Amino acid sequence: MKKKIIAMVAAVMLCSAGSAFAAASEGSKLLCTAAFLKLAGEGYEIDYADADDLTTSQVKRYSGNREADVTYAAVGVAVEDETKIRVKVFDENEKLIEEDTDVRMAVASHTPKWTGKFAYTVDVYKNTDFCFGILTK
Amino acid sequence: MRLSRIAAVVAVGLMFAGTAIGADAPKQEKKTVVVPPSSRVLVKGATKSAGAKRLAKGVKAASAKAYGFTTGVSEEKGSFKLGILLADLETTLLAGDKDKSLKAVDTLAEGLTALGAPTPLVISVVNIKAAITGGTDLKAVSAASMPVLRPFLDDFVKKEGKTAYQKLGEWTESTRLALLASQQQKSNLAGNFLNGVNMASYFLEEMKGLNLPQGATDGLTSLAALEKTKITGAEVKAALKALAAIQETMS
Numbered sequence: 165m166k167k168k169i170i171a172m173v174a175a176v177m178l179c180s181a182g183s184a185f186a187a188a189s190e191g192s193k194l195l196c197t198a199a200f201l202k203l204a205g206e207g208y209e210i211d212y213a214d215a216d217d218l219t220t221s222q223v224k225r226y227s228g229n230r231e232a233d234v235t236y237a238a239v240g241v242a243v244e245d246e247t248k249i250r251v252k253v254f255d256e257n258e259k260l261i262e263e264d265t266d267v268r269m270a271v272a273s274h275t276p277k278w279t280g281k282f283a284y285t286v287d288v289y290k291n292t293d294f295c296f297g298i299l300t301k
Numbered sequence: 302m303r304l305s306r307i308a309a310v311v312a313v314g315l316m317f318a319g320t321a322i323g324a325d326a327p328k329q330e331k332k333t334v335v336v337p338p339s340s341r342v343l344v345k346g347a348t349k350s351a352g353a354k355r356l357a358k359g360v361k362a363a364s365a366k367a368y369g370f371t372t373g374v375s376e377e378k379g380s381f382k383l384g385i386l387l388a389d390l391e392t393t394l395l396a397g398d399k400d401k402s403l404k405a406v407d408t409l410a411e412g413l414t415a416l417g418a419p420t421p422l423v424i425s426v427v428n429i430k431a432a433i434t435g436g437t438d439l440k441a442v443s444a445a446s447m448p449v450l451r452p453f454l455d456d457f458v459k460k461e462g463k464t465a466y467q468k469l470g471e472w473t474e475s476t477r478l479a480l481l482a483s484q485q486q487k488s489n490l491a492g493n494f495l496n497g498v499n500m501a502s503y504f505l506e507e508m509k510g511l512n513l514p515q516g517a518t519d520g521l522t523s524l525a526a527l528e529k530t531k532i533t534g535a536e537v538k539a540a541l542k543a544l545a546a547i548q549e550t551m552s
Contacts, residue, residue: 209448212336223328228336229498231346279346279497287328300342 189293192243196295199241199269208237208299215295218288226296227283235275235301238284242268244292251296256281335507337500340388340471341447346498347475348395350490351482357396359481360389362404369552370408370415377511379416380463381551383454384470386412392478394433394443402439406430413454416461422453465507470551472500477544480537492532495540501525516550519543 192215200210218224230236242249251270253262264270276282286296347356368374368382386409393401410426429446433439458467476494483491501524513521520543527540 210452211339211342213452214334216331218331221326221328222331224331225333226336227333229338229500231338231342231498232493233349234342234346279493298336300345 192293192295195243196241196297199295200239200297200299203237203239203271203299206301208301210297211236211300212298213295214297215293217291217293218286219291220288223285223287224296225283225285226298227281229280230276230282232276232279235273236282237271237273237299237301238262239297239299240270240286241295241297242288242290242292243294244290246290247292248289249292249294250287250289252285254283254285258283335503337468337472337503338498339451339468340384340475341391341451343472343475343479343494343498344388344391344395347479347482347490347494348392350488350493351479351486353392353396354398355482355485356478357392357398357401358485359478360393360398360401360405362401363408368408368412370412374412374415376416376461376463377466378551379412380458380461380466381470383409383412383416383458384467384472385474385548386470387451387454387467388471388474388478391443391447392475394439394447397439399433399439402433402442403430406433413457418454418457422450422457425450425453465504465511466551468500469504469508469547472498472504473544473547477541477548480541480544484534484537491537491540492530495524495527495532495536496530499524499528501528514550517547520547520550 196213196215200213204210212226214226216224226238238251238253240249240251246267248265248267249270250263250265251272252260253272253274255261262272262274264272272284274282284296284298286294288294344356366372368386370379370382374382386405390402390405390409393405406426406429410423410430413423413426425446429442429450432442432446455464455467458464476498479494480491483489483494501521505518505521505525523543524540527536532540
């Protein structure tokens with residue numbers, strides 16, 4: 165019974181996460197959804213999701229105001245096989261406060277001590293489609 | 302032989318250097334996307350300092366009729382109102398206020414129907430109502446249902462091209478509730494909202510050319526001027542007046 169409920173919740177989360185990546189191709193959508201589901205298991209939920217492509221000479225920046233005492237995970241997922249992706253978090257003074265680089269998925273978490281502006285950048289080590297999400301706990 | 306070895310070493314060295322340069326060389330910024338905070342995050346943050354119950358006191362338990370959903374509403378205004386309802390529902394669920402949650406979820410379902418939302422989306426809202434009516438703990442409903450509902454709702458509004466209106470509704474309502482709660486408890490919550498998460502300038506820029514009603518533009522301009530660290534009681538009142546003006550002109 166418990167397993168059935170977990171499977172149902174996972175299925176609903178899968179549809180929900182898939183919907184968040186509406187703009188992505190089917191393959192990318194599945195991959196991004198699976199990566200985000202992994203974090204959902206750790207108590208995170210999707211607050212924002214985007215899908216796009218990047219070359220190695222580009223960086224994509226996301227900025228916005230964030231609430232104090234809420235834990236955020238900025239997640240980048242590279243769709244191309246064996247591709248390193250890097251996510252950085254900056255405060256309003258452009259000071260780097262968190263960074264993660266990894267193959268396929270990078271996660272940079274932060275819990276702001278004050279409410280204010282933060283920015284995230286994503287760049288890749290190989291041209292690839294990618295998705296980016298801001299998850300909260 | 303020796304020369305070819307040296308050449309090989311140099312080539313490998315160059316390759317590594319190339320990788321390092323490739324990773325750290327200045328990159329061209331493709332595009333900056335501004336991500337306004339969702340009402341879920343705004344409400345969660347405000348709840349931490351003001352408490353959900355205090356926050357929920359400011360929620361108006363308005364019917365679908367009062368929102369104009371029963372008599373027909375434009376996609377712009379409808380999306381704005383969906384944003385307000387999302388913020389209200391998030392707040393009242395966290396506060397455990399069953400009556401106000403039911404009112405918000407009912408109006409949300411009627412609003413989505415009036416705006417021509419796909420049936421599965423409306424059904425998922427109706428299922429939230431069933432969970433509330435069935436006595437499920439409202440915090441559990443908030444934790445399990447809202448993160449699932451939101452991407453579908455966002456997706457629907459995005460397809461209609463009205464995301465900015467929904468976000469404006471979410472932001473004005475979350476800010477209004479936070480300012481009202483702040484007045485009751487005399488905390489710095491108002492300052493945090495008007496300084497830290499003041500999105501008025503963003504909306505003015507984002508919605509330029511969308512022919513926002515004058516009252517909404519004026520309200521946003523007044524709010525943008527209040528983005529500062531020290532906020533007086535009179536300024537909180539002025540901010541609430543501006544928020545009311547925006548909500549009124551968008552209704």
